[in-house]
Amino acid sequence: MRLERPLTEREETVLLSLLPEKWRERMLRKTAEKRREPLCAYALLWMALRERYGWRQLPEMALTDRGKPWFPEHPEVHFNLSHTAGAALVGISDSPLGVDIEKLRPISRRSMERIAGVDTEEEFFRSWVRREARVKRSGTGIATMLREDAPFLSGERFWFLDTFPGYVAGVCTRGADIPSEVRKYSLEEML
Numbered sequence: 185m186r187l188e189r190p191l192t193e194r195e196e197t198v199l200l201s202l203l204p205e206k207w208r209e210r211m212l213r214k215t216a217e218k219r220r221e222p223l224c225a226y227a228l229l230w231m232a233l234r235e236r237y238g239w240r241q242l243p244e245m246a247l248t249d250r251g252k253p254w255f256p257e258h259p260e261v262h263f264n265l266s267h268t269a270g271a272a273l274v275g276i277s278d279s280p281l282g283v284d285i286e287k288l289r290p291i292s293r294r295s296m297e298r299i300a301g302v303d304t305e306e307e308f309f310r311s312w313v314r315r316e317a318r319v320k321r322s323g324t325g326i327a328t329m330l331r332e333d334a335p336f337l338s339g340e341r342f343w344f345l346d347t348f349p350g351y352v353a354g355v356c357t358r359g360a361d362i363p364s365e366v367r368k369y370s371l372e373e374m375l
Contacts, residue, residue, distance in 0.1 A: 185228055185272045185369045186348050191220050195375055199223040202230045204244050221267035227374055228274040229263055236276060237261070252323040264320050271348060275355050275363070282320030284313045285353040309352040314342055317356040 191199070196219065200208050203226055211219055226242065233239045243255045255261055266273045266284045273285040286309045296302050300311035318340065336342075337358070345353040345366050355363050 185224055185371070185374060187220060187224055187270050187272065187371055189371065191216075191223070191371075195371070196223065198375065199227050202227055202242060204242055207242075207245060221269070221272050222265075224371070224374070225265040225267045225272035225274055228272055228369070229265060229276070231369075231374065232274055232276050233261070233263075248323055250323050252320065266316075266320075266353075268351070271351055273345075273347070273353055277357065279358055280321050280323070281358075282317040282322070282356045283354070284316040284320065285347060285351055286313055288350050288352065306352065310344070313344070313352045313354045314356075317342060317354045321356040321358065 196216070200211060200223065203211060203223075207226070211223060214222070230239075230242050233242065243257050245253050246256050247253055253263070253265070255263075260278060261276065262278065262280050263274065263276045264281050264283045268285050268287045269289075270287055271285050273283050275281045275283040288305050288309055291305050291308050293303075296305070296308045300308045302308050302311060318336075321340070322337070339358045340356065341359065342354060342356045343363055345355060345363070347353040347366070347368065357363070
């Protein structure tokens with residue numbers, strides 16, 4: 185989802201109402217400016233679950249000990265969320281997956297070389313997205329993300345996604361099937 189404007193008060197109220205109570209309380213601790221992208225990510229999750237499974241609301245969510253969200257009442261449904269300035273990305277599957285989206289932005293040459301061994305912001309974010317999606321799929325924690333050369337696990341696959349100009353996005357799964365569908369939404373289409 186591309187987010188090109190602030191949420192109205194009514195839109196924010198509607199999106200907050202979609203969240204389970206505990207998650208709504210967490211969201212309200214953030215400033216209004218910091219709520220837009222994560223609120224829209226959860227709304228995308230709700231839309232995808234409604235379309236795929238016919239669910240009318242988001243079920244209760246919990247976090248693993250490493251911070252990965254999941255549905256305790258529906259452990260067979262896997263999902264992952266990502267958001268960055270001006271965009272949100274959601275993936276759902278019947279097996280663990282990880283997604284990441286990043287807005288291209290300036291990065292110091294030192295950081296590009298030290299973290300990813302690359303020369304451009306786009307190369308840096310392609311490396312970052314690939315690593316973050318892999319870590320989010322496995323739920324192993326951010327420390328493992330720093331190794332660019334970490335070998336793929338058996339069956340692990342990564343694909344870059346075509347989203348929006350100025351963004352890099354990707355998905356990591358554990359299976360040979362390429363992601364079946366990428367849908368793009370605007371805020372107006374969601375609400």
